[in-house]
Amino acid sequence: MTDKDVLRRGMQVLGVAIREEPRIFAAAVGASALYGATTVASALILGQVTDRVIVPAFRDGETTTAAMVTTFAVVFGIALLKALGIVGRRLWAGVMQYRLQATYRRRVTRQYLRLPLAWHHRHPTGALLSxxxxxxxxxxxPIAPLPMATGVVVMLVLAAVSMLATDWALALVGFVIFPAIFFLNVAYQRRQGPLAMRAQELRADVSAIAHESFDGALVVKTLGRENEEAARFEAAARELADANIAVGRVRALFDPLLEALPSLGVLLVLLAGSIRISHGDLDPGELVQIAYLFTLLAFPVRAIGWLLGDMPRAIVGYDRVRSVLDAEGESSYGDAAAEKTGPAGLQARAVRFGYLDGADVLSDVTFDVEPGRTVAVVGPTGSGKSTLVSLLVRLVDPSSGAVLLDGTDLRDFRAGGVAAAAALVPQQAFLFDDSIRDNITLGLDVPDEDVRAALRIAQAEEFVDRLPDGIHTQVGERGTSLSGGQRQRIALARALVRRPRLLVMDDATSAVDPRVEAAILAGLRDGGTGPSTVVVVAYRKATIALADEVVFIEDGKVAGRGPHQELLESSLGYRRLVDAYERAARDREQNAAAAPADDLTEDEEVPA
Known part of the structure; x- marks a missing residue:
């Protein structure tokens, strides 16, 4: 990107900010202009005080009280206005900056919620956080220095006019320094721009690695990869540190030069002014005024330099934010409303779905689930069961075909319609750092009786009552104070308390004891939280046997349908899979029986 492109793009970003907050920007610029005008006025006052008070006092050896009082009043008044300008400039610039940041954080977050799960699959969580x-x-x-840089233009203009009006020849002597300041700023931007862009990109990389490390803490710990993970993060952090140091070095080089050039102008003005005073062409007060104005030029030049210096980083940040806000793939909605009562009917019609590699995970999947029935989805690992579950609750949309709820395509429901009728209980239960009750309700206004009813069906009421504060017990981040099976049952209660017409469970009881799982499924069949249609991804034979019907998925297709016993007789692949599941479950039970008696309790299942 050339210097012109950086300036043009940077001004476009600043234009967006001004359009977003025009009134606050106007207030900030107005305060900054007041500061600039009073700063120049202080130079004029200083020149007048020099000629009318200081020089006569030295010449006559005395001064009057009126002169001193007047001088004090004028200087104090100018200083007060200048202070008001500084306060107003900083206050409104900060308000504008933080309002814009809050506004765009909300927009990005809302866009994340609108975008389908398939879009999130393509973007690392760390990058999204960044x-x-x-x-x-x-x-x-750059919003912080923007009003200041805009307002100090007033200072520059007024200072230039004042110097030219006072003594144009002396002003021109000082102005020769301006081309040097301009070219120094150009060189600074050319060097600083790529470094700032690189540093901003590395911030996202560090954030992504950090998130992966935190999210994969269990894997890192169990495999003893702490040193390797620390080294991976250290390498990225060092690269970011080097990039930031490079930015600091450039700034450390150019800032003193930008500060020194106006001072050099002051020296030239003093030298030329002394000669003109000796020839009687200039008064001492006029020289003081012009010299003081030149000492003030460093600040507006630096303010503009700060603004230009932050532009490359702002462009990178804005482009990355805009890439999210402009992302396509947002889920579309219709106007259909789901029925409010009774179990839902579910249909899959020639559903096909594939991920980024282009291969189909599901192909021509077709089946029906009658209202009020329980259907088990069974299949080997990688057959597409979890993908099918995501389609059934519209976390993703099929590439072709359709999923219908009561005969209506899920894509035709209004926003929130599917979530109001269907609930998903995933295998990996996520709990917030909050109380058990708040983790179940998630803001839903329900009485404690309904919360307890959901806990009872999820077979969680007993262990919750044993906790120190019952349903008000804090569970810690991600529910780390609970076992895997306990977390799964809380997540199930979270779905049940909403009385869904369609309940989809993606192997959501895998971490609980088989006896507890049987009790849960029995409670669901009894309809304790309202009539529901249940679709459950299962592998335990006892769980499968409780279903009214089984849908056998193999290689992304429906390889068989029907009651459990019929499929055992008609499908060799299904029989082999179920037998393999049963042998694995039997081996786990034998290993558990051989473990010390106090190794696990019923409510201390293997952590998820």
Whole structure:
């Protein structure tokens, strides 16, 4: 990107900010203009005080009280207005910056919620966190110096006019320094731009690695990969540190030069002014005024330099944020409303779905689930069961075909319609760092009696009552104070308390004791939380046998349908799979029986 492109794109980003907050920007610029005008006015006052008070006092050896009081009043008044300008400039610039950051964080978050799960599969979570945090901050980082840089233009103009009006020849002597300042700023931007862009990109990389490390803590710990993971993060962090140091070095080189050039202008003005005073062409007050104005030029030049220096980073941050806000793939909705009562009917019609590699995970999947029935989805690992589950609750849309609820395509429901009728209980239960009750309700206004009813069917009421504060017990981040099976049962209660017409369970009881699982499924069949149609991904033979019907998935296709016993007789692949599941379950039970008696309790299943 050329210097012109950086300037053009940077001004476009700033234009967006001004259009977003025009009133606050106007207030900030107004305060900054007041600061600039009073700063120039202080130079004029200083020149007048020099000629009318200081020089006569030295010449006559005395001064009047009126002169001193007047001088004090004028200087104090100018200083007060200048202070108000500084306060207003900083206050409104900060308000504008933080409002923009908050606004765009909300927009990015809402867009994340609108985008389908398939889009999230293509983007690392760490990068998404960086978009909502570091990139938003970077995009609006120049807002802090923007009103100041805009307002100090007033200072520059007024200062130039004042110097030319006072003594044009002396002003021109000082102005020769301006081309040097301009070219120094150009060189600074050319060097700083790529470094700032690289540093911003590395921030996202570090964030992504950190998130992976935190999210995969169990894998890292169990495989003893702490040192390797620390080394991976250290390498990325060092690269980011080097990039930031490179940015700091460039700034450390150019900032003193930008500060020194106006001072050099002051020296030239003092030298030329002394000569003109000796020839009687200039008054001492006028020289003081012009010299003081030149000492003030460093600040507006630096303010503009700060703004230009932050532009490359802002462009990168804004582009990354815009890539999220402009992302396509947002789920479309219709106007259909789901029925509010009774179990739901579910149909899959020639459903096909594939991920990024292009291969179909599911192909021509067709089956019906009658209202109020329980259907078990069974299949080997990688057959597409979890993908099918995501399609049934519209976490993703099929590439072709359709999933219908009561005869209506899921894509035709209004926003929130599917979630109001269907609930998913995933295998990996996620709990927030909150109480058990709040983890179940998630803001839903339900009485404690309904919460307890859901816990009872999920076979969680007993262990919850044994906790220190019952349903108000805090479970810690991700529910780390609970076992895997306990977390799964809380997640099941979370779905049941909403009385879904369609309940989909993706192997959601895999971490609980088989006896507890049987009790859960029996409670679901009894309809204790309202009539529901149940689709459960299962592998335990006892669980499968409780279903009214089995859908056998193999290689992404429906390889068989029917009651469990019929499939055992008619499908060799199904029989072999179920037998293999049963042998594996028997081996686990034997290993558990051989373990010390106090190794596990009924409510301390293997952590998920």
């Amino acid at each position: 978009n909502a945090n570091a990139d938003v901050e970077a995009a609006w980082f």
